[in-house]
Amino acid sequence: MAARKNRKRLEVLEKVPTGITGFDEITQGGLPRGRPTLICGGPGSGKTLFGMEFLMRGATEYGEPGVFISFEETMEEMTKNVASLGFDLKHLMATKKLFFDYVHIERSEIEETGAYDLEGLFIRINDAITIVGAKRVVLDTIESLFAGLPNPFILRAELRRLFRWLKKKGMTAVITGEQGTGSLTRHGMEEYISDCVILLDHRVSGQVSTRRLRILKYRGSTHGANEYPFLIDEKGITVLPISSLGLRHTVTSQRISSGIPRLDAMLGGKGFFRGSSILVSGTAGTGKTSIAAQFAAAGCRRGEKCLFFSFEESPSQIMRNMQSIGVDLQTPVKRGLLEFHAERPTLYGLETHLAAMHKLMQKFKPGIVVIDPVSNLGMVGNEADVKLMLIRLIDYMKEEGITALFTTLTTPGSALEQTEVGISSLTDTWLLLRDIELGGERNRALYVLKSRGMAHSNQIREFLLTDHGVDLLDVYIGPSGVLTGTARLSQESKEREADKMFFQDLECKNLHLENRKKAMEAQIAAMRAELESEAAEVKRLKEQESTRKKERTALQKTMVRMRKAD
Amino acid sequence: MQPKKVKKIKAEVWDLRLYVAGQTSKSLEAFANLKNICEQHLKGKYRIEIIDLLKNPRLAQGDQILAIPTLVRKLPQPLKKIIGDLSNTERVLVGLDIRSGATLP
Numbered sequence: 001m002a003a004r005k006n007r008k009r010l011e012v013l014e015k016v017p018t019g020i021t022g023f024d025e026i027t028q029g030g031l032p033r034g035r036p037t038l039i040c041g042g043p044g045s046g047k048t049l050f051g052m053e054f055l056m057r058g059a060t061e062y063g064e065p066g067v068f069i070s071f072e073e074t075m076e077e078m079t080k081n082v083a084s085l086g087f088d089l090k091h092l093m094a095t096k097k098l099f100f101d102y103v104h105i106e107r108s109e110i111e112e113t114g115a116y117d118l119e120g121l122f123i124r125i126n127d128a129i130t131i132v133g134a135k136r137v138v139l140d141t142i143e144s145l146f147a148g149l150p151n152p153f154i155l156r157a158e159l160r161r162l163f164r165w166l167k168k169k170g171m172t173a174v175i176t177g178e179q180g181t182g183s184l185t186r187h188g189m190e191e192y193i194s195d196c197v198i199l200l201d202h203r204v205s206g207q208v209s210t211r212r213l214r215i216l217k218y219r220g221s222t223h224g225a226n227e228y229p230f231l232i233d234e235k236g237i238t239v240l241p242i243s244s245l246g247l248r249h250t251v252t253s254q255r256i257s258s259g260i261p262r263l264d265a266m267l268g269g270k271g272f273f274r275g276s277s278i279l280v281s282g283t284a285g286t287g288k289t290s291i292a293a294q295f296a297a298a299g300c301r302r303g304e305k306c307l308f309f310s311f312e313e314s315p316s317q318i319m320r321n322m323q324s325i326g327v328d329l330q331t332p333v334k335r336g337l338l339e340f341h342a343e344r345p346t347l348y349g350l351e352t353h354l355a356a357m358h359k360l361m362q363k364f365k366p367g368i369v370v371i372d373p374v375s376n377l378g379m380v381g382n383e384a385d386v387k388l389m390l391i392r393l394i395d396y397m398k399e400e401g402i403t404a405l406f407t408t409l410t411t412p413g414s415a416l417e418q419t420e421v422g423i424s425s426l427t428d429t430w431l432l433l434r435d436i437e438l439g440g441e442r443n444r445a446l447y448v449l450k451s452r453g454m455a456h457s458n459q460i461r462e463f464l465l466t467d468h469g470v471d472l473l474d475v476y477i478g479p480s481g482v483l484t485g486t487a488r489l490s491q492e493s494k495e496r497e498a499d500k501m502f503f504q505d506l507e508c509k510n511l512h513l514e515n516r517k518k519a520m521e522a523q524i525a526a527m528r529a530e531l532e533s534e535a536a537e538v539k540r541l542k543e544q545e546s547t548r549k550k551e552r553t554a555l556q557k558t559m560v561r562m563r564k565a566d
Numbered sequence: 567m568q569p570k571k572v573k574k575i576k577a578e579v580w581d582l583r584l585y586v587a588g589q590t591s592k593s594l595e596a597f598a599n600l601k602n603i604c605e606q607h608l609k610g611k612y613r614i615e616i617i618d619l620l621k622n623p624r625l626a627q628g629d630q631i632l633a634i635p636t637l638v639r640k641l642p643q644p645l646k647k648i649i650g651d652l653s654n655t656e657r658v659l660v661g662l663d664i665r666s667g668a669t670l671p
Contacts, residue, residue, distance in 0.1 A: 105632060109646065110648070111646070111649070111657055111661030112650050113649070113651070114599075114654050116592070117592070117634055118633055119587040119633075120633055121632045123619045123620065124623065124626045127623035127624060149633070
């Protein structure tokens with residue numbers, strides 16, 4: 001009883017949402033309210049931007065005005081810097097949502113002549129807080145004080161006092177610090193700010209730069225402890241949280257068409273499950289992009305939105321090539337249902353690709369996503385990294401109920417069932433395209449290697465790229481397996497011949513039968529005629545007989561009369 | 567409080583501002599020290615202005631005041647800042663660029 005009461009009275013640490021995409025998810029709420037948070041990182045890692053976005057969004061989205069104390073940039077410089085991100089610093093200052101103060105310490109100007117404290121700084125910050133009624137404070141970067149002021153002991157004591165003072169005032173503060181060699185910050189700020197420490201990392205590996213964020217410490221809260229990749233783009237910072245890798249997504253039984261009716265027939269008659277992931281693998285030139293494009297086009301015709309990520313061809317090239325097989329991708333693009341995003345994979349690191357795709361999917365909200373080809377990502381990461389990235393991607397798409405189609409290139413000569421990035425186990429349906437070499441030619445064939453959750457055909461079907469799209473043809477089995485191409489054509493014609501011959505044979509027999517029937521009928525007619533004539537003869541004889549009888553009787557009667565005796 | 571512009575004479579006036587935050591022991595000490603130094607080296611040529619930042623916090627921003635107490639030499643140019651309670655007279659003289667005993671132009 002008492003325990004239950006105690007549990008109710010326990011206060012959970014309150015958190016302040018930053019409004020930075022993805023960050024609030026990782027921290028399960030944001031930064032700790034009323035406490036200072038240390039953001040450390042190397043130059044150019046995004047610390048100032050983090051602080052500025054924290055204030056800006058706090059002011060515009062959460063109704064919490066803020067104070068930005070800058071030790072490095074003037075207001076003009078800062079206004080220009082954040083303008084490129086869509087933030088209007090001047091406007092926020094004018095509407096008293098944000099207060100910007102540039103604290104400048106010129107080392108040469110300062111001569112130390114005795115004991116002092118930093119009350120001036122306190123007064124300035126306090127003044128700023130009072131003017132706008134601030135709830136958030138950013139100090140960027142407080143380590144500049146160490147460069148400016150000669151006495152580190154006084155400085156450290158005052159900093160300690162400052163943070164206690166900020167805490168007392170209930171300010172949620174973000175302090176930025178330059179990363180030192182061997183320590184988190186150059187001057188050891190982590191001694192004073194130990195409630196929450198966040199590390200921003202900006203490293204280059206394999207000529208590709210990646211930004212990563214890590215929550216080193218967060219007192220009073222559980223937090224994700226991994227490194228999270230993040231992007232800085234024209235909207236600010238986007239952190240990519242590793243969404244439920246817990247395989248807890250809900251599924252639907254709805255089915256959608258692949259765009260190729262006979263393929264739908266192979267897939268249990270109805271097509272793919274919505275929200276499933278489909279892999280189309282094959283060697284070069286087997287028609288993977290065509291199948292992907294037809295799937296996308298069919299989706300758009302149904303009114304669904306589709307995102308097409310291309311890592312190899314430009315959108316205009318794809319559209320032109322698909323036009324040649326009768327798949328119209330231009331109309332959905334015009335109607336805004338289809339969006340292409342084409343980049344060489346080597347442009348960014350894997351995490352940046354992932355984060356960028358995430359953002360695009362969140363913004364565009366497609367029902368279908370095509371990634372063509374996914375094997376190219378192997379250029380920017382090893383197999384394990386790419387697989388991890390794809391796991392995250394597939395997880396996200398399953399959660400959102402997006403149906404995903406990946407194409408992947410397999411190298412000729414290797415076992416066809418072994419894809420380059422080991423992705424096949426991650427996908428629900430696997431369509432394998434291969435070339436069948438027979439009788440001096442190569443023809444394309446498709447078969448459904450696996451399709452979870454449905455009965456699927458086990459046939460290897462030949463498919464053609466006709467001018468009205470991808471078409472699957474009937475199966476012709478010859479003595480050596482499936483027949484394709486001209487072998488099929490010849491088999492087809494042979495069968496037609498055979499059919500024709502059989503038909504002709506039948507016709508002949510029919511005729512023959514007819515003739516016999518006629519003959520028999522004639523015979524029967526003749527017999528009947530004979531019978532009739534005989535019957536007539538008998539009748540005549542009978543008549544004759546009766547006439548003779550009558551005559552005899554009459555004669556007898558006459559004779560009796562004449563004899564006058566009987 | 568604008569310092570009055572004195573008549574332009576060969577002997578310039580030293581315009582000194584002492585920034586304090588309320589009446590603390592440090593600020594009182596600083597003021598006392600300052601008065602002494604000025605009487606000793608700048609007799610008749612100085613003007614001291616006390617600015618209490620607790621009453622006028624906005625002025626801290628204008629002159630970029632961080633530490634308290636801070637003494638700012640506004641005139642003669644260039645601007646010089648000294649932080650501390652001014653107990654180290656040597657440093658004050660160096661900081662204010664007062665050559666002791668020398669007559670000023």
